[in-house]
Amino acid sequence: MQRIVLHVDLDSFYAQVEMVRQPELQDKPVVVGMFSRDEYSGAVATANYKARELGIRSALPLRTAHERATEDTVFLPADKTYYNEVSDRVMAIIAEYGDAFESISVDEAYIEVTERCEGNFQKAQLLAQRMKQDIWQAEALTCSVGIGSNKLVAKMASDADKPDGLTVVRPEEAQAFLAPLSVEELYSVGPKTATVLREHNMETIGDIAAAEPQRLVHVFGQNRAQELQQFAQAIDERVVAQQDKKQLSRITTLAEDTRDVATICSVIERLAADVCERLVAHGVQGKTITFIAMSTERDAYTRSQTIAQPCADTTTVAQTCSDLAETFLAEHDAVLRRIGVRVSHFVSSGAGQSAQTSLSSFAS
Ligand code: DCP
Ligand code: MG
Numbered sequence: 610m611q612r613i614v615l616h617v618d619l620d621s622f623y624a625q626v627e628m629v630r631q632p633e634l635q636d637k638p639v640v641v642g643m644f645s646r647d648e649y650s651g652a653v654a655t656a657n658y659k660a661r662e663l664g665i666r667s668a669l670p671l672r673t674a675h676e677r678a679t680e681d682t683v684f685l686p687a688d689k690t691y692y693n694e695v696s697d698r699v700m701a702i703i704a705e706y707g708d709a710f711e712s713i714s715v716d717e718a719y720i721e722v723t724e725r726c727e728g729n730f731q732k733a734q735l736l737a738q739r740m741k742q743d744i745w746q747a748e749a750l751t752c753s754v755g756i757g758s759n760k761l762v763a764k765m766a767s768d769a770d771k772p773d774g775l776t777v778v779r780p781e782e783a784q785a786f787l788a789p790l791s792v793e794e795l796y797s798v799g800p801k802t803a804t805v806l807r808e809h810n811m812e813t814i815g816d817i818a819a820a821e822p823q824r825l826v827h828v829f830g831q832n833r834a835q836e837l838q839q840f841a842q843a844i845d846e847r848v849v850a851q852q853d854k855k856q857l858s859r860i861t862t863l864a865e866d867t868r869d870v871a872t873i874c875s876v877i878e879r880l881a882a883d884v885c886e887r888l889v890a891h892g893v894q895g896k897t898i899t900f901i902a903m904s905t906e907r908d909a910y911t912r913s914q915t916i917a918q919p920c921a922d923t924t925t926v927a928q929t930c931s932d933l934a935e936t937f938l939a940e941h942d943a944v945l946r947r948i949g950v951r952v953s954h955f956v957s958s959g960a961g962q963s964a965q966t967s968l969s970s971f972a973s
Contacts, residue, residue: 610727611728611729611758612721612723612728613721613723613730613756614719614721614758614759614762614763614849615722615733615737615754615756616717616718616754616755616757616760616763616766617703617752617753618716618717618754618771619716619717619750619752619753620750620751620753620771621655621661621772622692622696622716623641623654624639624640624641624655624657624660625657625750626691626695627685627688629748629750634683636659637659637682637683638656638657638659638660638662638682639656639660639682639683639685640656640671640674640678640683641653641655641656642654642674642684642685642687643687644686648671648684648686650671650672651671652669652670653665653666653669653670654687655667656674663677663678663679663682665677665678689886693887693890694890695748695750697887697890698748699747699748699750700712702743704720706720706736707720707722708724709721709849710849711850720849721848721849722736730756730779733756734777741773751772752773753767753768753770753776754775755767755769755776755778756775756778757780757843758779758843759845759846760845761796761843761845761847762778762787762843763778764796765778765786765787765795780843784815784842786843787815787818787841787843788818789813789814791813791814792807792811792813795814795817795841796845797837801865802829802837805829809824814841818841818842822838825837832906836907856895856952856955857884857888857951857953858884858899858901858950859949859950860880860947861879861947861948861949862947863946866944867945868938868943870934870935870938873934873938876948877931877950878931880930881927882923884926884952885921885922885952892958893955893956893958894919894920894955894956894958895919895920895926895952895953895954895955896916897916897953898914898915898925898929898950898951899911899913899914899930899949899951899952899953900912900913900930900933900934900937900949901947901948901949901950902934902937902948903948904943904944904946912933912934912937916929919955919956934948
């Protein structure tokens with residue numbers, strides 16, 4: 610049967626949630642920031658589409674954002690606890706539409722719909738429309754959906770039309786869909802790889818797809834060369850992982866490939882804070898803490914430790930996970946590209962609240 614995967618990405622997520630919460634923001638440029646000292650220091654988390662027209666986007670220093678802002682631009686501090694709650698509800702809706710569901714971040718998820726849609730793209734398109742309507746009716750939020758024959762194509766299709774888009778790329782169209790896009794738009798290609806590709810006269814994804822394999826192997830090594838070329842040719846066999854609902858995790862791509870302990874531990878701290886915030890929101894504590902590492906060679910590793918007392922506090926989770934990371938780095942010479950923190954093996958922390966009830970609503 611023809612495989613069909615859907616990728617969902619909510620539009621300007623934090624900003625959109627704020628606009629639903631405060632309808633008077635609807636017609637204004639809205640910037641949600643990670644404030645450090647005040648609203649002038651820190652970085653932009655996201656901006657709504659009106660603010661993007663002013664040149665304000667994620668990761669821009671807030672000071673620069675203020676320089677570009679008009680008088681009616683509204684700056685808000687990120688309220689991550691609230692966004693996580695909304696995310697959990699939206700993810701629960703999305704999960705209902707898939708044979709398998711995998712959330713990737715607070716506003717992104719994949720579902721596998723092969724069986725449910727009997728390999729029929731027309732059915733998948735109707736299913737996506739119903740899902741978008743459901744999310745709109747429940748939360749007044751728009752999202753962009755991509756439908757393709759694998760994760761890679763689905764993800765790139767959802768990026769193709771934003772906001773509120775629905776893009777279907779059939780298997781026979783996939784290569785032609787990818788070919789004209791520039792190399793950095795290919796999944797897994799960051800600024801460094803893009804520079805190297807350009808140095809070798811590859812400007813578009815089509816150039817990678819058509820490259821002489823030996824040329825790529827010479828530059829990137831066997832594994833990475835093969836992966837790059839397969840992605841460029843719209844080949845991707847990664848499965849949509851059915852998530853264990855009794856765990857919570859956050860995974861992120863590092864700003865640069867590294868095996869520097871201090872850098873990795875500071876990212877772990879941030880991920881641990883995120884996970885713990887969600888544990889608290891769900892009224893659960895976890896006994897097993899896992900460090901997840903993905904190397905530049907695409908190998909995945911996990912290291913876990915079960916602690917004596919279940920917890921949901923950032924310090925314990927971050928410290929345990931940092932120790933696991935340090936031991937891992939001492940034993941392996943892997944350079945890391947992505948890392949994650951997972952807490953599992955839950956027990957209820959709320960008085961009178963059963964672990965089972967609080968877990969039944971888990972989306973990720
Ligand atoms: N985010 C952040 N800092 C970044 C990037 C993102 O805090 N550098 C947060 C805010 C976003 C959310 O993650 O709302 C989701 O990220 P996306 O990349 O999906 O961006 P948006 O949903 O904001 O916009 P888009 O409409 O492009 O998906
Ligand atoms: Mg988004």
